[in-house]
Amino acid sequence: MTAQAIATPKRRKYEQVLEGALAVFLREGYEGASVDDIAREAGVSKATLYSYFPDKRMLFVEVATRECRRQADEAEAVVDLTDPPEVVLPEAARRIIAFVISDFGRNVFRISVAESERFPELGREFYDNGPALLRERIGAYLAGAVARGQLRIEDIDLAASQFAELCKAEIFPCVCLGVKRSFNAQEQERIARGAVEMFLARYGTHQRHSAD
Helix, strand or coil, rough: CCCHHHHHHHHHHHHHHHHHHHHHHHHHHHCCCCCCHHHHHHCCHHHHHHHHCCCCHHHHHHHHHHHHHHHHHHHHHHCCCCCCCCHHHHHHHHHHHHHHHHHHHHHHHHHHHCCCCHHHHHHHHHHHHHHHHHHHHHHHHHHHHHHHHCCCCCCHHHHHHHHHHHHCCCCCHHHHHHHCCCCCHHHHHHHHHHHHHHHHCCCEEECCCCCC
């Protein structure tokens, strides 16, 4: 039997563990999720689960990291990163909004904040693979747009963070506090459009500068 043939079933089991863990964490929260529940949801034995992840914290970190990166990769795949900001930024805004209001985005944020005092690494990992990864990906696009003369930005990191925050206006407080969890397409588009318009008013090359 080849090494690849041996690796395939192991990889399949690994994927089952992550998918089962994601379902249980979202349903039960971090504290309420038991290893027994995760193993049952994944269709694997506890021994198999522990062979991949010795403790629940490591499993949660991997689930959160994997899902954040998957969504970031999907967002990049649907746009041409050489397109102008007027094309790329609206799609980026819609993706950010969709993530914030999704079950995963809402719950992984809540879990990470709730457990960050006892397990600081959970908060750090979510930050590195959530907000920091988002800033990195947006920043890379903005830097390219500046180089092409499409935007005027001196502090790329700050601008990337500002754009991400603009996309959460009105939505984020409501979601975090449970005031409102569902936003229809018109509401989401309103926030996305407003974020892009304000951002381009500040950093677009067509805005009027008093020094010009």
